[in-house]
Ligand SMILES: Nc1ncnc2c1ncn2[C@@H]1O[C@H](COP(=O)(O)OP(=O)(O)OP(=O)(O)O)[C@@H](O)[C@H]1O
């Protein structure tokens with residue numbers, strides 16, 4: 001059973017702050033309403049077909065991790081229950097259920113806090129060229145997807161719309177947010193990643209790396225945005241882990257393999273997806289949720 005699929009939200013009573021590739025953000029004044037749609041992106045392009053239940057999986061996974069890490073750092077979540085949202089949201093309650101979060105609006109710090117436990121993506125690219133990632137020297141002889149002795153903090157600056165984030169050195173980050181805050185962000189990010197990866201590994205999922213965002217409200221440092229979802233992290237199936245090449249993505253592999261098989265040139269628009277690919281992708285997202293959280297998402301599907 002699936003719930004209605006949402007590709008785009010049109011909440012006319014609310015003020016739309018912006019749309020990301022996946023999420024629509026509404027401005028509630030002191031708060032934000034973050035709505036995860038069922039849009040799916042691959043190779044940085046949004047697909048024409050939505051993936052049923054994906055938005056709920058992303059929201060509920062974020063919620064799970066925010067709860068699990070709240071002893072390490074406070075986060076922006078105020079409520080994920082539509083009943084708690086302002087009156088203007090109530091006419092959208094069916095759509096919002098399970099896929100939305102009311103959060104504290106903060107001043108966003110202009111750095112992406114990336115932690116890597118394995119060498120992949122832009123980290124691997126940098127290491128291959130220079131033996132370093134974001135100015136951190138790593139041992140010789142590592143291969144693509146190698147596990148690092150210790151997780152490393154590799155910050156990035158947020159790119160303008162349409163561009164990729166740019167990896168920066170810790171010194172550059174210190175210049176942007178100040179020495180003290182940079183150190184704090186590093187320590188917190190590594191602690192959060194460390195806790196999450198332990199939990200995930202026990203469930204057969206490797207979290208190779210992840211990206212976090214922080215904001216400030218008054219003098220308080222707050223973890224914001226989404227947390228440890230397949231959109232902000234690399235999830236790999238542990239039983240198939242084999243360093244020396246790229247790993248299978250837990251959630252997007254069917255889709256990526258399909259797109260590669262039809263030789264799509266990765267520039268928009270993306271081709272329509274066969275139903276089988278949509279369904280398999282959906283199953284993988286649900287499986288990621290069920291494995292990590294330890295219970296099925298179906299309780300939300302029947303709400
Ligand atoms: N608590 C918060 N306070 C203020 N801004 C927030 C908060 N939580 C998230 N944001 C911001 O909301 C935006 C969420 O947008 P979203 O991630 O959906 O799109 P995007 O980053 O523009 O694009 P992409 O699809 O590539 O992620 C980000 O700019 C993020 O910094």
Ligand SMILES: [Mg+2]
Nearest residue numbers: 020021225226
């Ligand atoms: Mg984003």
